[in-house]
Amino acid sequence: MSQIIFYGCGNISQTIIKGLILDGCTKTNILYIDRNPLNKKKLSRYGIKSADESKLSTTKNLIILAVKPKDALAACKEISTVISAPQLISLVAGIKIKSLKKSFSSKASIVRAMPTTASTYKKGITAIYGEQNSEKLILNTKKLFSRVGISILLKEEEEMNNFTGLIGSGPAYFFYLLKIYNEHLLNLCDGKQRDVDAIIINFLEGISSSISDGIDLNEAIDLIASKKGTTEAGINSLKDNNVLQLFEKGIISAMKRSKEISDEYK
Ligand SMILES: NC(=O)c1ccc[n+]([C@@H]2O[C@H](COP(=O)([O-])OP(=O)(O)OC[C@H]3O[C@@H](n4cnc5c(N)ncnc54)[C@H](OP(=O)(O)O)[C@@H]3O)[C@@H](O)[C@H]2O)c1
Structure with a gap:
């Protein structure tokens, strides 16, 4: 039976592993290779075993490369000493497919996927891009990430940069904004973080339910705002201070950074 080997098993790999286990994936089908003792400790707590390098040579095994960009090309070189044509x-x-491919033979199949951390709860959003000759791996990647959320196939590799800035980094922007709510709600709830968490959860689930209902975003705002009311004052102040444009600027900076990384690691 084929196995999934996480090469680099830090934050994102562990979120995917938790999601796969939640989806019923057998733990023995998941293996990892990682040099960080802290991650090794965590993974042994979940009952996930490390792989010896020979496992990489089994061509039907899927290798998931999940190291930081600065470590990626060296990791590909290490993998290539064991297998020249991996399913990766x-x-x-x-980092572009063209750059990753340099370490391997022309028979290697490499696909890129950009998941989100909510994969842990099977609420991930994963963008997938692969070249024309990698159809089988694209299909297997889609199958794998559909187990931990939804996935979208991108037509151009360049689109990965925009997806990364918008959705890959996206949850962090919302967590960042929620810090303001957290701070003010703590004052209202006598410093009780549990009560604040309950409020924030209902607040966000209420917003998701409205979207599930198919509400138009402007309509949703109009439903809350009344003439000369508090919401109108709040929204007007946000508009006067160009908050939307500033927020968009942040997202565009992340998209640009993703493109810069492509240029840094060729
Ligand atoms: N975090 C996210 O939300 C997210 C989402 C989508 C995509 N990604 C991408 O996923 C990649 C990993 O991100 P992360 O946040 O999971 O990083 P991370 O927590 O630092 O995990 C990477 C792990 O790989 C280990 N490692 C690096 N090179 C290795 C090698 N040659 N052999 C064995 N182990 C090696 C690292 O060890 P050391 O700690 O000793 O370096 C670390 O334990 C990044 O490229 C990122 O762009 C991340």
Whole structure:
């Protein structure tokens, strides 16, 4: 039976592993290679075993490359000493297939995937891109990430940069905004973080339910805002201070950074 080997098993790999286990994936089908003792400790707590390098040579095994961009090309070289034509899914931000392929033979199949951390709860959003000759691996990548959320296939590799800035980094922007709510709600809830968490959860689930209902975003705002009311004052102040444009600027900076990484690691 084929196995999934996470090469680099830090934050994102562990979120995917948790999601796969939640989806019923057998733990023995998941293996990892990682040099960080702290990650090794965590993974042994989940009952996930490390792979010895020979496992990489089994051509039907899927290798998921999930190291930081600065480590990715060296990791490919290490993998290539064991297998010259792997089935490899790279989660690495920015680095292009063309650059990853340099370490391997022309028979290697490499696909890029950009998942989100909500994969842990099977609420991930994963963008997938592969070249025309990698159809089988693209299909297997889609199958794999559909187990931990939804996935979208991108037509151009360049689109990975925009997806990374918009959705890959996206949850962090919302967590960042929620810090303001957290701070003010703590004052209202006598410093009780549990009560604040319950409020934030309902707040966000309420917003998701409205979207599930198919509400138009402007309509949703109009439903809350009344003439000369508090919401109108809040929204007007946000508009006067160009908050939307500033937020968009942040997202565009992340998209640009993803493109810069492509240029840094060729
Ligand atoms: N975090 C996210 O939300 C997210 C989402 C989508 C994509 N990604 C991408 O996924 C990649 C990994 O991100 P991450 O946040 O999971 O990083 P991370 O937590 O640092 O995990 C990477 C792990 O790989 C290990 N490693 C690096 N090179 C290795 C090698 N040659 N052999 C064995 N182990 C090696 C690292 O060890 P050391 O700690 O000793 O270096 C670390 O334990 C990045 O390229 C990122 O762009 C991340």
